[in-house]
Amino acid sequence: MNRLRQRADFLAAANGPRVNSPAFVMQTRRRDDDGPIRVGFTVTKKNGTATERNRIRRRLRELVKRVDVLSMRPHSDYVLVGRRVALQRDFTTMLDDLRSALHRLDRQSAKMQSSKTDVT
Numbered sequence: 001m002n003r004l005r006q007r008a009d010f011l012a013a014a015n016g017p018r019v020n021s022p023a024f025v026m027q028t029r030r031r032d033d034d035g036p037i038r039v040g041f042t043v044t045k046k047n048g049t050a051t052e053r054n055r056i057r058r059r060l061r062e063l064v065k066r067v068d069v070l071s072m073r074p075h076s077d078y079v080l081v082g083r084r085v086a087l088q089r090d091f092t093t094m095l096d097d098l099r100s101a102l103h104r105l106d107r108q109s110a111k112m113q114s115s116k117t118d119v120t
Contacts, residue, residue, distance in 0.1 A: 001069060004040030004077055013040070013079040017108045019101040023086035023094050024060060026101045027079040030109070037072050039064050043082035056082035059091070063098050071102045073109070 004010060016029035041060050043053040060080045072078065086094065 001064070001072075002036050002038045004038045004079065009038070009077055010040055010042065010079055013077045017105055017112070019104045019108075021094075021097040021101055023083055023089045023097060024101075025081040025083070026098070026105065027081065028073075028105055028109075029077050030073070031075050031077060034075060037069065037074060038077045040077070040079040041082065042079065047082060047084045048087075052084075052087060053082070056084070056086045059086055059094070063091075063094055066095060067098050067102070071099060073106070 004013070013027045013029045016027060018025055018027045041057050043056045045053070047053055047056060060082050064080070
């Protein structure tokens with residue numbers, strides 16, 4: 001699993017499907033290449049001081065490390081946009097939120113794929 005670092009990749013993921021959670025928003029996009037799963041993290045200045053934003057980012061990175069990679073789709077980019085609630089939210093609850101978000105994204109992409117095949 002690699003990290004997203006370029007702004008263009010973050011913007012591309014922002015245009016894809018998204019799932020809201022109390023502690024974060026997950027955005028995703030499917031890539032056409034054979035590259036690995038890439039994950040990016042961002043927290044806006046609205047969420048507090050630099051130390052608080054860094055703490056949110058560290059918690060989100062740890063969540064992604066602990067979730068099983070099999071639940072993430074290969075050849076995809078994921079962006080986690082942190083919210084201030086991530087500072088106080090219980091870590092195991094956030095882990096369940098992440099698993100739920102990945103499951104909901106899979107259902108959304110399945111619906112999108114089925115609607116594309118119905119049109120053609």
